[in-house]
Amino acid sequence: MNADYLKKLKQDHFKITPKRRAILDLFDREDKCLTPETIWEHLKKTFKQSGLPGIYRNLELFVKQGILIRIDREGRKRYYALCHDHSGHHHHHIVCVECGRVDDFPVCHFPDIKSTKGYKILSHSMQINGICKSCQ
Amino acid sequence: MNADYLKKLKQDHFKITPKRRAILDLFDREDKCLTPETIWEHLKKTFKQSGLPGIYRNLELFVKQGILIRIDREGRKRYYALCHDHSGHHHHHIVCVECGRVDDFPVCHFPDIKSTKGYKILSHSMQINGICKSCQ
DNA sequence: CTATAAATAGAAATAATTTCTGTTTATCCT
């Protein structure tokens, strides 16, 4: 849970600030993907002072740390969600197109090849879209 | 090739305009993913009159028609590329992170399951990133 | 407790995308 993420931050010499705690807490509570602005709306309840640029910066930091992932949805906004996996194992995510809930997709089916069609393969990204139990 | 795309448009009662031809020709010639603005720069050479909103509209039309796909790259711009497959077979794409070249990735390894973790699966998207032969 | 670099707020800038309106044009039908 949350403490693991904070430990990960501390390990890499990033500061544990109240805002950062609050962002991670929010993701824990909401259990779905969120936009920077939605997060900001929530934070403003607790911190009457709070800037959107700080949200953006922290979200990108969390992605670099493997704590959050970016989610693709309709529309022109960004979405982020908790990765939920602390082992660092490669895996993918399934997203509810209705409510934005995100869960780990247990395994990766992509073959472990290093090249195809003359390309040297570096990475792959994948997202599964569906409808979660409670939205069905 | 190009004629197939035009046929597809005509079938669905979309007009074959010089701009549309020019956009598809450009993709054929460039053989990589392009941003709306890049396309616009090229079109302006031939059509001194030419508006960016028209480019945006056409690109989204082509995506709906399965002629183009959207490509994720670094930065905040959109990229589009030819799908290159007229059979309509489900498949994915590999993108050169250096030059933006895009090729069909022959097969899809994602299992044909209809549900997981309580989700009803609707779709999945995937992109393979690598370095193409000429960029290595 | 202090020094210090990291994090922040707030305002402003940036730039991609969309919307709107009036005009043009591809296509269908005589």
Added chain:
DNA sequence: AGGATAAACAGAAATTATTTCTATTTATAG
């Protein structure tokens, strides 16, 4: 070929998500 029609278009303007900048605050190591 000529005319009617809806689709496509240009151009300007609006929108809005994201980034940059600067001065101030704050978490943390020593």
